[in-house]
Amino acid sequence: MTTDHRSPAPFGRALCAMVTPLTESGALDLDGAQRLAGRLVSAGCDGLVLSGTTGESPTTTDAEKAALVTAVREAVGERATLVAGVGTADTRHTVELALAAEKAGADGLLVVSPYYSRPPQDAVEAHFREVADASGLPLVLYDIPGRTGTRIEPATLVRLADHPRIVAVKDCSYDLLGIQKVLSRTGLAYYAGCDEQVLALYAMGAAGCVSTVANVVPELFRSVLGAFDAGDTGRAALLQRRAVPLIEAMTAAGLPGTVTAKALLGALGLPAGPVRAPLRAADRETTGALLAAYEDLVAGAGQLQV
Template identity: 65%
Template sequence: MTLPAPRPAPTAPFGRALCAMITPFSPTGDSVDLAGAQKLADRLTADGGCEGLVLNGTTGESPTTTDAEKTALLRAVREALAPGIPVLAGVGSASTAHTVELAREAERAGADGLLVVTPYYSRPPQAAIEAHFRRVADAVSLPVMLYDIPGRTGVRIEYETMLRLAEHPRITAVKDCSYDLLTSARVIARTRLAYYSGSEELNLPLRAVGGTGYVSTVANVAPHALRAALDAFDAGEVAAATRHHQLALPLVQLMMASGLPGTVTTKALMGALGLPAGPVREPLQPAATEVVDGLLAAYAELMAQD
């Protein structure tokens, strides 16, 4: 039996290894620490751990930052990085008009692409979701990454909707938090969309079925540990990729699946490591001391083994 030719490696419009960067705040939490954000952005990208950054997303506490703060953060980070490092701006909201406004402002502020989440709370039907994404993509000249995270928005981007949206020339990628590997693999097989895992435990599985890479919260603290699995897989070293992936899972579990939002655990660990972070904004609350101790132990174990 003649096997079909292998599918070409997926294109990576924003690189493969992206960090969903936190938004550092001042010690009181009442302002964005722009200098700290620039320092963190440089640390994440300077030695190749992260190939790009996503700002003002869920991890970046977009629900509790003002539009002006979002723009200031984007401008500061864009100014701190070399032009070749892509910086995407999260511009999603529950309102199409507001999302378009945020998208246009992000383009003016120097974003290289946009992350647009499915409108949340109102649970729009698929036709309305498609119209929302098209309105945003038509309003700017930047490439758009769709953000499919039904656990937070209450509704997902269905398979047929994704196929239609893939026909838009500026809709180029998906951040996938659907936890539906079958549907994601089917879309990858049918479209040119670059699929980025938004769930660290699925980074390697998604890459194995044709995904491009990841947009990771855990990359704020362990960029090289996550990148190692991706690099090994792309080099054809599947056993090594699996090992790197498994080594990161204890920290991933504590940061992303322990009952606390990833923003809370990430800022807690970063603060304990002396990295720019600051507090979370309410309604989020800081992690307890025992949680921080557990995060530090898992982080130290990963750094010692990887």
Template identity: 55%
Template sequence: MTHDPRPFGRLLTAMVTPFAPDGSLDLEGAARLAAYLVDEQRNDALVISGTTGESPTTTDAEKDVLLRTVIEAVGDRARVLAGVGTNNTAHTIELAQAAEKAGAHGLLVVTPYYSKPPQAGVERHFRAVADATDLPIMVYDIPHRAGTAIATETMCRLAGHERIVAVKDAKGDLVASSQVLARTGLAYYSGDDAATLPLLSIGGVGLVGTSTHFTGRLAKDMIEAWERGDTAAALALHRAALPLFTGIFRTQGVMLVKAGLNALGRPAGVVRSPLVDATDEELNQLRQDAAAAGIVL
């Protein structure tokens, strides 16, 4: 099935969820952070309540008010996707329908994690969610977290659903991704910042990033350079950003993103348990990685 080649633009950031010092939701901070990511870091869209948004530790009510706040903050300047994936199909459908009511422009749905369903269960899960709303879906394939990879044949079958239009690809298997790209119209977005340029080279269209809280402009320039055929410039930008593309994952990305944002005086705050705030040593290393990429934290 033929889809929009870039249904969510080129650059998306999986936004952290700002919390107050007491761990409560910081909605005013979320609005300011969303505006910064769109207006200063050049994001075409934001993903709210993904793993980087600490979705396992936010309530359904918090997810709803956060989504509404971000949609209002960015207006028509960017699209907003809601992370609704869980390992319970019924709960995922509830979150998807709530996101649609809140005005989301799309859904990010991760492979059901921990339960390790067979491929038949994986396919049924995604189809059930896709049938539950009118929103376009980005499937999130991240086997090192979910415990289950989406098989090539499964992905190709899912591509036949009119609302399954994109993939956030964190599988780390360019051959498998290339096979799906050759057989479907799915839009492939890198789910690993450092793998963006390699994915573009086999037909990918963009990035759903984590380091892009800081590297957004670099990443956008890299993607645009590739698209206009300036492969040398794209490679130079990839290499320039690489220290922070990779450094943001020295520990859990959200911990380092929040540490970096806090250092810049931008909204972020604490992380919720079971995560812990980054140490001074971790922040210092992040600053070194950022400096190597030409970014001051």
């Protein structure tokens, strides 16, 4: 089967991979999470991904993950979709987290490929099917082999697309050919998980993006996608290019996006707090460079109508 339409957008187009705010003592900051979520949604995010990579899922507890979903749902109501990160290296544990997220009020589940044990593709497929069978929520499969060590191969995605609750992919594969193969053969909604590829994947038919940079400029990629939809591809490309210095500083300068997003949010006086070990806070020089890149982008935003 070959499809010729844009992917559907079951969770909206412009989503933010939200940080998990912590207090200075390192405890979960639910009040800060609610304030940050409200700001992100008011500024243009259609949805929020909670407890993903940027949300420090490896170092938050099961109870904290569920509490975060509940608190953010209270803050944003039905104004935005909530996708809860529940993927682990253990299928049984992933199912438990999926059921807890469903109970807490999530709209969807972000499920990363099992990491460390590096299962073969038939085991990867079985893992996702078991999680999808266990819950009534739709799944976003998270393909990020650079972190997990295990790719969700295009052929596996094509097979998984026949499951009624497997509806989307968050892509960090850097495999443009593979993405196009899946887009052309399935109805899966693709979300760009790498900010530098948002416009490129959207132009190929993706549904939208899950952005780390959106933590600090939540309106940016909504404007990129909106300009493209309006037929102003030149403006869309200009906005994407204008964001490159900040994207590079936040996601490609040697530190995890969690660290840079929290550093910049903190510098702007917004809820973030520290990161949890083994991550370490950005130093003063790095934070200054992040702030300079942010200010440069914002300074040009009026001309570009971001």
